[in-house]
Amino acid sequence: ETGVTQSPTHLIKTRGQQVTLRCSSQSGHNTVSWYQQALGQGPQFIFQYYREEENGRGNFPPRFSGLQFPNYSSELNVNALELDDSALYLCASSLANRGADTQYFGPGTRLTVL
Amino acid sequence: GENVEQHPSTLSVQEGDSAVIKCTYSDSASNYFPWYKQELGKRPQLIIDIRSNVGEKKDQRIAVTLNKTAKHFSLHITETQPEDSAVYFCAASIGFGNEKLTFGTGTRLTIIP
Numbered sequence: 001e002t003g004v005t006q007s008p009t010h011l012i013k014t015r016g017q018q019v020t021l022r023c024s025s026q027s028g029h030n031t032v033s034w035y036q037q038a039l040g041q042g043p044q045f046i047f048q049y050y051r052e053e054e055n056g057r058g059n060f061p062p063r064f065s066g067l068q069f070p071n072y073s074s075e076l077n078v079n080a081l082e083l084d085d086s087a088l089y090l091c092a093s094s095l096a097n098r099g100a101d102t103q104y105f106g107p108g109t110r111l112t113v114l
Numbered sequence: 115g116e117n118v119e120q121h122p123s124t125l126s127v128q129e130g131d132s133a134v135i136k137c138t139y140s141d142s143a144s145n146y147f148p149w150y151k152q153e154l155g156k157r158p159q160l161i162i163d164i165r166s167n168v169g170e171k172k173d174q175r176i177a178v179t180l181n182k183t184a185k186h187f188s189l190h191i192t193e194t195q196p197e198d199s200a201v202y203f204c205a206a207s208i209g210f211g212n213e214k215l216t217f218g219t220g221t222r223l224t225i226i227p
Contacts (some may be wrong), residue, residue: 035215040122042218045215092215094211096212103148105158
């Protein structure tokens, strides 16, 4: 198992609400990437944080936002939830050292929007 | 942007036989290709990866091959075991492995005892 943890495990929200998901990166890692995995699909890149700055973004609207803290943990915030936001949200941590980098995934947060 | 196609979507093999999963990518600049295994309700787990400076990499029963000219790469699992049953995802990225991963749609592998 990796040292990447996520909370909460499961979450149920209603349309229009806001949600915050959390990720603790593996010790020594300075980069966190967030992915959305819809049922039966591969993960889709949302965005990445490197040393507290957004470092790349996928094709997701601005209501998806994030933060990275000095200890390299990260939050994903989603505003104005829509039914299609129901998915498994995965974070992956890595060490960006311009070498043979690898992303290690957390267990995910299952978000259900009713 | 990058597009990764993965085939087949489902694969059933007898225990002990080999399994092959194939992926193609669109962006010739992609140079890092990991494979992840995801068991039901669990996190994607990296099982093997390959970078564009090599054509093949092996780790016990698992191997990956890369054909940069054709822009495709494949996962080979030999002597399959029941615990190999899972969904397998290929991915591609540009850089050192820390960058955005573009995933395929997954292959559900079932090992028949």
